[in-house]
Amino acid sequence: MQLEHNKRIQHLNTMAIDVQAENFLSVTSIDQLQQFLQQEHLPQPIHIIGGGSNIVYTQDIPGTLLSIDIKGITESHVSENEVHITAAAGEVWHDLVDYALDRNYGGIENLTLIPGKTGAAPMQNIGAYGVEIKDVLTSVTTVHRATGQQHLFTNEQCQLGYRESIFKNQLRDQHIITSITIALTKHTHTLHLEYGAIHQELQKHHIHNPGISDVSHAVATIRRSKLPDPKHIPNCGSFFKNPIIPLTQLQPILEKYADAPHFPIGAQYAKIPAAWLIQQAGWKGFRNQTVGVHDLQPLVLINHNHGTGVHIYQLSEDIKNSVAHQFGIILEREVNII
Numbered sequence: 001m002q003l004e005h006n007k008r009i010q011h012l013n014t015m016a017i018d019v020q021a022e023n024f025l026s027v028t029s030i031d032q033l034q035q036f037l038q039q040e041h042l043p044q045p046i047h048i049i050g051g052g053s054n055i056v057y058t059q060d061i062p063g064t065l066l067s068i069d070i071k072g073i074t075e076s077h078v079s080e081n082e083v084h085i086t087a088a089a090g091e092v093w094h095d096l097v098d099y100a101l102d103r104n105y106g107g108i109e110n111l112t113l114i115p116g117k118t119g120a121a122p123m124q125n126i127g128a129y130g131v132e133i134k135d136v137l138t139s140v141t142t143v144h145r146a147t148g149q150q151h152l153f154t155n156e157q158c159q160l161g162y163r164e165s166i167f168k169n170q171l172r173d174q175h176i177i178t179s180i181t182i183a184l185t186k187h188t189h190t191l192h193l194e195y196g197a198i199h200q201e202l203q204k205h206h207i208h209n210p211g212i213s214d215v216s217h218a219v220a221t222i223r224r225s226k227l228p229d230p231k232h233i234p235n236c237g238s239f240f241k242n243p244i245i246p247l248t249q250l251q252p253i254l255e256k257y258a259d260a261p262h263f264p265i266g267a268q269y270a271k272i273p274a275a276w277l278i279q280q281a282g283w284k285g286f287r288n289q290t291v292g293v294h295d296l297q298p299l300v301l302i303n304h305n306h307g308t309g310v311h312i313y314q315l316s317e318d319i320k321n322s323v324a325h326q327f328g329i330i331l332e333r334e335v336n337i338i
């Protein structure tokens with residue numbers, strides 16, 4: 001087990017922040033992970049990196065950065081129409097989507113092209129175009145950092161919510177996710193086409209009886225049309241969550257902005273797109289010398305010219321402050337700031 005020292009990790013985070021890790025280890029098996037955690041003189045603190053797509057580093061990383069690169073996908077056929085797929089944490093999420101599509105397994109086609117690795121998927125309950133991993137997840141296995149023991153969490157035990165899980169909250173920094181198991185359909189698929197843009201995209205191509213590949217293509221087209229590819233424009237996808245506010249707070253906003261988009265959540269709350277709030281506050285397409293706000297999707301902050309994590313953080317603070325000032329809504333970051 002060879003630690004690398006002072007490793008630059010710009011290529012390992014999609015915001016392309018040029019920082020270095022004091023120690024770095026790529027872990028390729030559970031045994032190796034357990035051995036590492038059971039060492040006597042662990043270079044602490046320990047940080048975990050998966051695909052590096054939801055993290056902004058504002059400083060060099062002391063201690064050890066562990067990259068979870070455990071690979072492998074296995075299947076067990078549960079019934080005529082159900083297959084359980086177990087994917088190791090280091091599998092690239094979209095490769096898992098392709099694996100499923102290649103075999104005509106349905107359930108994750110709406111989650112096409114989400115950046116990052118599989119182990120991070122339950123961490124923030126990834127979701128897009130009307131589907132969340134919560135809808136298909138059966139269980140998650142982990143290694144407990146303090147004891148090195150393996151654990152299994154059922155879907156319910158993961159406490160998945162909108163971009164939330166127990167691993168971000170009560171159990172923060174306590175477990176390292178090593179695999180996930182998802183339940184997919186083999187023949188009779190339940191398609192999720194409610195999200196307006198998917199419907200329009202299918203109509204445009206005169207697809208009236210879509211299959212899971214058609215849905216995946218539609219999602220890929222929509223994503224490519226407004227979300228910047230981190231290989232060309234470094235970014236972390238949505239930077240903030242869409243705020244959920246009480247209707248009493250929405251009412252005065254609607255009086256002033258009659259066309260404010262909003263989506264009911266139960267009888268007393270509504271979700272209001274952060275993208276709209278940020279656009280109204282005048283940030284869409286903003287750029288300073290290093291960082292900015294994407295011109296097609298203002299929920300995405302970009303690093304266009306060697307920005308540091310502090311530059312990104314400062315921009316996110318400025319956006320938060322102006323949205324708070326204009327709407328009285330406090331945006332919450334979806335991205336982790338280290």
Ligand code: EPU
Pocket residue numbers: 127128129130227236237238239240241242261273274275276277279284296297298299334
């Ligand atoms: N909007 C604007 N201006 C814009 C763009 C969007 O006002 O320039 C408003 C519109 O009202 C639009 C609404 O925002 O209807 C929603 O926009 P969009 O469909 O692009 O989705 P989003 O709410 O901005 C969320 C997720 C995305 C996910 C999409 C599709 C969050 C924080 N983000 O974005 O997830 O891909 O829905 O389901 O929930 C991610 O988490 O990194 C991510 C990209």
